[in-house]
Amino acid sequence: MSRTDFDPSALRALAISETGFVFDPRTGHSYSVNGTGLAVLSGLREGLDLPGIARRLYEQFEVEDATVEEDVALFAQRMRDFGLGVRPGTAG
Amino acid sequence: MSRNSESPPCVAVSGLHLGENAQPGPGVIRSLREGIPGVRIVGLAYDALDSSLFMPGLLDDAFLMPYPSVTPETCLERLLEIRDETGINVLIPCLDVELPVLLRLETRLREAGIALALPAAAALARRSKPRLMDLAADTGVATPATRTLLAVQDLEAAARAYGWPLVVKGPFYEAEVVRGPVEAAAAFHKLSAKWGLPLLAQQFVAGEEFDVIALGDGLGGVHGPVGMRKTLVTRLGKAWAAVTVADEELMETARRVVSALRWRGGCEVEMLRSSTDGRLYLIEFNPRFPAWVYLATAAGCNLPLGLVCLAQNRALPPYPAPRAGVCFVRHAVEAIGDLSDMESLMTLGRMRPRPAAAEEEAHGPARV
Numbered sequence: 001m002s003r004t005d006f007d008p009s010a011l012r013a014l015a016i017s018e019t020g021f022v023f024d025p026r027t028g029h030s031y032s033v034n035g036t037g038l039a040v041l042s043g044l045r046e047g048l049d050l051p052g053i054a055r056r057l058y059e060q061f062e063v064e065d066a067t068v069e070e071d072v073a074l075f076a077q078r079m080r081d082f083g084l085g086v087r088p089g090t091a092g
Numbered sequence: 093m094s095r096n097s098e099s100p101p102c103v104a105v106s107g108l109h110l111g112e113n114a115q116p117g118p119g120v121i122r123s124l125r126e127g128i129p130g131v132r133i134v135g136l137a138y139d140a141l142d143s144s145l146f147m148p149g150l151l152d153d154a155f156l157m158p159y160p161s162v163t164p165e166t167c168l169e170r171l172l173e174i175r176d177e178t179g180i181n182v183l184i185p186c187l188d189v190e191l192p193v194l195l196r197l198e199t200r201l202r203e204a205g206i207a208l209a210l211p212a213a214a215a216l217a218r219r220s221k222p223r224l225m226d227l228a229a230d231t232g233v234a235t236p237a238t239r240t241l242l243a244v245q246d247l248e249a250a251a252r253a254y255g256w257p258l259v260v261k262g263p264f265y266e267a268e269v270v271r272g273p274v275e276a277a278a279a280f281h282k283l284s285a286k287w288g289l290p291l292l293a294q295q296f297v298a299g300e301e302f303d304v305i306a307l308g309d310g311l312g313g314v315h316g317p318v319g320m321r322k323t324l325v326t327r328l329g330k331a332w333a334a335v336t337v338a339d340e341e342l343m344e345t346a347r348r349v350v351s352a353l354r355w356r357g358g359c360e361v362e363m364l365r366s367s368t369d370g371r372l373y374l375i376e377f378n379p380r381f382p383a384w385v386y387l388a389t390a391a392g393c394n395l396p397l398g399l400v401c402l403a404q405n406r407a408l409p410p411y412p413a414p415r416a417g418v419c420f421v422r423h424a425v426e427a428i429g430d431l432s433d434m435e436s437l438m439t440l441g442r443m444r445p446r447p448a449a450a451e452e453e454a455h456g457p458a459r460v
Contacts, residue, residue, distance in 0.1 A: 025338040026338065028336070029321075030335075088365055088370040
């Protein structure tokens with residue numbers, strides 16, 4: 001998976017609060033994410049690719065590398081399924 | 093009774109029923125009360141049970157109107173009677189079916205001191221459901237393929253052309269998604285009995301609906317557009333809750349359509365973002381403000397205020413970019429009236445709605 005799966009302008013437009021409330025102003029959908037999800041979103045907005053985000057999480061939370069990569073990939077897929085941070089019509 | 097141009101306007105507003113198929117009048121009135129200190133509001137009702145009649149603080153005066161299907165002369169006569177009684181000097185029609193009649197009366201109403209901001213007859217016809225495909229083609233916007241249904245037998249050809257499901261639509265209001273011949277025939281008979289023929293069959297496009305409200309100045313200018321997505325819908329597909337959105341492509345598409353029509357007045361552009369190809373499809377253009385008009389006011393764009401300015405040939409207020417993430421949820425309450433209200437409406441065609449503070453006075457304070 002490359003970082004180009006996500007649209008930087010769509011990611012930038014997201015309103016993300018520290019409590020984990022995420023609002024997509026283009027679609028009007030809102031979401032709730034946990035601390036790990038926030039860290040993934042934050043990494044995507046900084047332009048990191050998924051392995052880079054996984055490495056950061058590994059360092060932060062001291063968990064097994066393989067689990068983190070899998071979880072980040074799953075989270076990214078969920079975002080795509082919801083059309084979050086991607087161009088319209090590219091959901092799923 | 094007369095009012096000079098400096099006094100707050102006295103505005104007649106129709107479309108007063110906030111039921112399951114909510115009408116725009118209450119949202120228009122709420123916006124005007126916020127935007128114009130001292131404004132007087134006269135409600136034009138078509139039914140003695142129009143809900144706004146019984147909401148304290150919404151209307152200053154209220155009258156029963158003859159249905160728009162009677163002769164234009166009868167409507168004019170009634171509006172002039174109401175003007176003589178109340179001094180109305182602006183009229184905001186909030187129902188589609190009023191527009192053809194008012195277009196015929198526009199000049200005479202203006203001469204009688206009642207200002208309106210109506211679209212041109214040609215623009216009204218061009219946005220009609222049967223001609224929507226042409227409008228979409230002219231403005232470079234996608235739209236689901238649509239054909240006219242004159243008889244129930246026409247459904248077969250529509251289904252062959254578009255497949256199932258398809259959308260059966262009334263000429264003015266209501267649409268049903270049908271998944272097979274039996275459902276389609278039932279929808280045809282139901283909608284034609286209610287709204288008359290022809291009906292329309294439209295290709296079904298899967299996706300999410302986004303709607304844009306705007307004010308057109310009649311010269312191609314589009315003011316204060318606000319986009320939203322419905323978050324709760326009624327059985328009829330009407331918004332019971334919604335949230336404002338900021339989608340530049342959505343706004344730009346709506347602007348293009350409103351501008352191409354050189355639309356004058358309030359309007360709503362209904363679009364659908366396809367879940368398969370991501371494109372925006374134009375599905376309807378409503379020739380008046382929608383019932384959710386107050387959401388736009390809450391998001392920073394008081395469009396009914398602009399409509400009054402437009403009608404009175406005054407400069408429009410500046411409209412900021414609307415705030416995204418403003419939401420509403422409609423809340424149904426029992427509006428209380430009594431026999432004297434009904435008597436007054438049904439015998440005199442007029443009632444005096446209660447002021448805001450009168451509810452407790454009329455019915456007594458709560459007791460334990």
